[in-house]
Amino acid sequence: MPTPTKKLVTWRVFPSTWVSLLLAVMLFPAGLFLPGWWGWENGPIENTQVVILIAGAILSWLVARQNYDDRQFRNLWLWSILVWLLMAGRELSWGRVFFDPVSTGPEGPMFPSIRAVWYGQYVYPILTVVFIVTLIGLWRNFNWANMKQRLSIPAIDGILLIVAAIASQLIFERNLILVLHPYSQVLEEWSELMVYWCMISMAFVIGFKKEDLS
Numbered sequence: 001m002p003t004p005t006k007k008l009v010t011w012r013v014f015p016s017t018w019v020s021l022l023l024a025v026m027l028f029p030a031g032l033f034l035p036g037w038w039g040w041e042n043g044p045i046e047n048t049q050v051v052i053l054i055a056g057a058i059l060s061w062l063v064a065r066q067n068y069d070d071r072q073f074r075n076l077w078l079w080s081i082l083v084w085l086l087m088a089g090r091e092l093s094w095g096r097v098f099f100d101p102v103s104t105g106p107e108g109p110m111f112p113s114i115r116a117v118w119y120g121q122y123v124y125p126i127l128t129v130v131f132i133v134t135l136i137g138l139w140r141n142f143n144w145a146n147m148k149q150r151l152s153i154p155a156i157d158g159i160l161l162i163v164a165a166i167a168s169q170l171i172f173e174r175n176l177i178l179v180l181h182p183y184s185q186v187l188e189e190w191s192e193l194m195v196y197w198c199m200i201s202m203a204f205v206i207g208f209k210k211e212d213l214s
Contacts, residue, residue, distance in 0.1 A: 008148065009155050016201035020160050023194045027167075031180070031187035039185030040108025042097040045193055050091050052196045056203060057084035063207030072141045073150060077207065079137040082130060087196070094123050107185060154205045161198035164191045 013021075038044050064077035092098075094114060101109035114120040168191035171177060172184045180187060 008151055008153060009158075010152050010205075011155050013156060014154060014201065014205055016197075016204050017154055017156050020157050020194065020198050020201050023190070023197055024160055024164070027164075027187065027190055027194070030190050031183040034186050036182075036185060037108065039187075039189040041093065041111065043108065043189070045186065045189040046091055049189070049193050049196050050088050052193070052200060053084050053088035053091065056196070056200050057081045057088070059200065059203055059207065060084060063203070066208070070146070072143050072146060075141040076138060079134055079141065080203075082134045082137075086127070086130065086134070089127075094127075095119075151206055154202055157198045157201045157205070161195055161202070164194035164198065167191045168195065 040046075060077045060080045064074045064081075067074045067077065089095075093111060096111040096114060096117060099112050099117060101111055103110045114123055168188050172180070172188035172191060175181045175184050
């Protein structure tokens with residue numbers, strides 16, 4: 001019997017996709033009713049983002065273990081661990097949030113600049129090396145013919161990810177909707193939270209769903 005192939009894109013709603021939809025529905029209620037300090041740097045929403053990103057790194061490791069028999073696919077997931085960790089490091093401002101704030105204003109605490117911390121001069125050179133090495137590792141193990149047989153991208157998560165990324169970086173961060181300006185910090189951080197969760201959902205479906213998704 002021939003092995004069923006997976007569709008490159010699936011419209012199925014997975015349990016993790018329901019969470020993505022819930023986060024989308026809650027975007028404006030959260031932005032309008034949560035206290036503003038929830039959206040501050042090192043606040044509850046940003047810390048939740050870090051937890052999700054670390055969970056993504058763990059998920060990638062688990063998927064790599066499950067696919068030990070396919071070296072290229074396994075290595076892609078192993079290299080993606082660094083991608084998750086880099087994003088988590090960015091949300092932690094490369095460790096600046098672990099230092100005492102130098103001031104606190106209407107938009108929350110201001111932490112020391114990266115140049116003011118003792119390891120600051122090493123951060124960007126190290127990040128540059130890690131970024132380049134990660135790209136090389138991903139590129140060397142990417143095989144589109146192999147990926148087509150394994151990928152089944154959940155379309156709803158993908159669409160929500162794109163919409164949330166646009167809303168976060170191009171609308172809320174730049175305060176393009178003036179009436180939402182008082183709520184922009186929470187809306188921006190919640191949108192980023194959506195982006196990261198949608199990535200988790202997509203990684204879960206791509207990594208663990210092996211049956212026919214047609």
